[in-house]
Amino acid sequence: MSRHDNSHDELRRELRSLGATADRDARAAQRVYSQLFESPTAASDGRRALFGRRDMLRIGGFSVATAAVISACGEHVRGQIGRVGAVPTTVKLPDAVVTNITLLRTASSLEHSAINVYSQVIGNTNLIDPKLQDVAKRFMDDHVGHAKLFEKLTTEAGGTPWTCGNPKIDDVIINPIITRIIKGAEATPTSKAIEPSDDPRRDVLNFAHGLETLAGATYQALVALFSDPALRGDAMSVGAREARHAALLALTINPDRPGGLVNFDDAVNAEPAAPPTTIAPTTTAQNIANPVGGKSPSPAPVPQTEIPSVTAIPGQFGALGAIQIVVGKGDENGTRLKMNLETPSLNSFVYEYMKPSC
Amino acid sequence: MDIDVTEPVPADSALRRRLLGIGLGGAAVSLLPFLMGRASATTTTGSTSDTTPAATTTAPPKRPSTDDVTLLGLAQSVELAARDLYDVALGTSGFEADQRAVIATIRESHDAYAASLSAILGRLAPQTPNPVVDSLSSSFAGETSTILDAAYSLESTAVATHTDILGKLQGTDAASLIASILIVEARHGTVLAYLNGKTELDDLLVNNEADALTPAEG
Numbered sequence: 165m166s167r168h169d170n171s172h173d174e175l176r177r178e179l180r181s182l183g184a185t186a187d188r189d190a191r192a193a194q195r196v197y198s199q200l201f202e203s204p205t206a207a208s209d210g211r212r213a214l215f216g217r218r219d220m221l222r223i224g225g226f227s228v229a230t231a232a233v234i235s236a237c238g239e240h241v242r243g244q245i246g247r248v249g250a251v252p253t254t255v256k257l258p259d260a261v262v263t264n265i266t267l268l269r270t271a272s273s274l275e276h277s278a279i280n281v282y283s284q285v286i287g288n289t290n291l292i293d294p295k296l297q298d299v300a301k302r303f304m305d306d307h308v309g310h311a312k313l314f315e316k317l318t319t320e321a322g323g324t325p326w327t328c329g330n331p332k333i334d335d336v337i338i339n340p341i342i343t344r345i346i347k348g349a350e351a352t353p354t355s356k357a358i359e360p361s362d363d364p365r366r367d368v369l370n371f372a373h374g375l376e377t378l379a380g381a382t383y384q385a386l387v388a389l390f391s392d393p394a395l396r397g398d399a400m401s402v403g404a405r406e407a408r409h410a411a412l413l414a415l416t417i418n419p420d421r422p423g424g425l426v427n428f429d430d431a432v433n434a435e436p437a438a439p440p441t442t443i444a445p446t447t448t449a450q451n452i453a454n455p456v457g458g459k460s461p462s463p464a465p466v467p468q469t470e471i472p473s474v475t476a477i478p479g480q481f482g483a484l485g486a487i488q489i490v491v492g493k494g495d496e497n498g499t500r501l502k503m504n505l506e507t508p509s510l511n512s513f514v515y516e517y518m519k520p521s522c
Numbered sequence: 523m524d525i526d527v528t529e530p531v532p533a534d535s536a537l538r539r540r541l542l543g544i545g546l547g548g549a550a551v552s553l554l555p556f557l558m559g560r561a562s563a564t565t566t567t568g569s570t571s572d573t574t575p576a577a578t579t580t581a582p583p584k585r586p587s588t589d590d591v592t593l594l595g596l597a598q599s600v601e602l603a604a605r606d607l608y609d610v611a612l613g614t615s616g617f618e619a620d621q622r623a624v625i626a627t628i629r630e631s632h633d634a635y636a637a638s639l640s641a642i643l644g645r646l647a648p649q650t651p652n653p654v655v656d657s658l659s660s661s662f663a664g665e666t667s668t669i670l671d672a673a674y675s676l677e678s679t680a681v682a683t684h685t686d687i688l689g690k691l692q693g694t695d696a697a698s699l700i701a702s703i704l705i706v707e708a709r710h711g712t713v714l715a716y717l718n719g720k721t722e723l724d725d726l727l728v729n730n731e732a733d734a735l736t737p738a739e740g
Contacts, residue, residue, distance in 0.1 A: 298723070299723065302723050302727075306727075380705050380708075381705075383701075383705075384698075384701045384702060384705050387688065387694075387697050387698055387700075387701040388694045388697065388698045388701075391581070391582050393582075393688070393689055393690055393691055393692060393697070394689050396688045396689060396691070396697055396701070397685050397686065397688045397689025397690075398689075400684075400685055400688050400701050400704055400705070401685050403701070403704070403705055403708075404681050404685065404704060404705065404707075404708035405708070405727065407705045407706070407708040407709050408708050408709065408711065408712045408726070408727045408728060409727070410709070411708075411709040411712040411713060412712055412716075412726050412727065415712070415713070415716050421620045422619075422620045422623040422624060425620065425623070425624050425713055425716075425717075426623060426624050426627040426628075426713070427627070430627045430630065430631075431623045431624075431626070431627050433630065434623070434626035434627045434629065434630040435622070435623065435626045438622075476709055476712065476713045476716075477624075477627065477628075477631075477706065477709050477710065477713055479706065480630070480631040480634050480635075480706065481634075481638075481702040481703065481706060482701065482702040482703075482704075482705035482706055
């Protein structure tokens, strides 16, 4: 028997063996199908063994995992989250990067916002005492100069100068305050209409003081954000001027001495042996409890929200906290409009992708 | 070997199958984060998006550099000089109560500024007043109006010096401190002009800022 004949024999044996295995498999499959689909009982052991609840859950989980794998095999962009199924396409928001140009545009926007406020006030004797018109004009001229400086610095830094007011601060702070002072507030389903300010000149001066303080604080805050030291010096040369505006307004608004000059606590701490004799009062007195007693000839007026007093030198170091402004006539409960002025931040920066709309 | 799937499933075989299933499931879950990172996405970029990578920038240091130490030493010497000069002024007897309260408050502020700069500089703080004290002492010991004029000039000098320093400082911690000092010293000038009876806006707003001191002068 040759080696060649021997191989043929082995091959034939293998084929027979495979044929027998295939026959057994076919018979086994037939038994399975019979048990599955012809069994009279609803839950036979065989069916449970093959398609139990757990198997169905397992198959479902496997399908989800498979879908994730299949989705991973398609086109992709690194760093983006993948999605399974049909989802509408989205438009990516522009990158909001805080650069020196962004900060310079924010600075010029703040100057333009201040200019817009003074331009509404100047010439209107209902809003500002004629004796203070020159002061307001001078302040506005200063702001125009500051805006030009920051626009020039923006151009030198390679950016597009911003020549409008700050959109966020205008919408959220300046316009609501001006409206409340001049027009009051309209009635709503839950509150009565509010009349225009009971003292527009007082409110305008306090608002101007708040804006000037805010401008100074903004430049102080920007110092830590500018990466170029030269820009820090430029910003603070303007910030110093804004602080002097605020100090002069405080001296005008608050006639108390020394309360209008320096922070009372600081004055007491400076000379504890001989403290100032007068305490700085708030500029609006309250009469909540009718302390005199007896009958009032007419209904007592609703006490109005106090107006915070202002000081030319409010503290030893420049503060970056919110500046509270209280303006307008109080509502039916005597509550005036309170607004916190905060230095521009991520939601009020004028980013490079923003386009002016003024 | 026979393969008969209708045979009863042994208990250990079911357990094995479950363990295998759990293992495969765990493997799939562990791979998901990786797969998600590579997953397909149909996000389209808007026309305004910046497709070029942002330029890399180096954040400025927080702590003072070696050069900063010299500048901050100058700033502290100016504050110490101011404190000493206001001490001279408070030794006189011509002030009204309000004027005295303001001068004393400003004196305390300059002392606080010197202390805060000392905290930034540590053992490198000079702790010595600027020589400008010698040239201004006589003015701070004179009449009230003379003192207020001299104080007005001194505050303007401090503002100019700090502004100049800010334009050179590298460390942002010290820059923030100097800015918080400068902004109040600017107010000092307005109040001192007001106390001295000035009514011109150029005076009240310190339109003509004094010259800055330099380390060489220190």
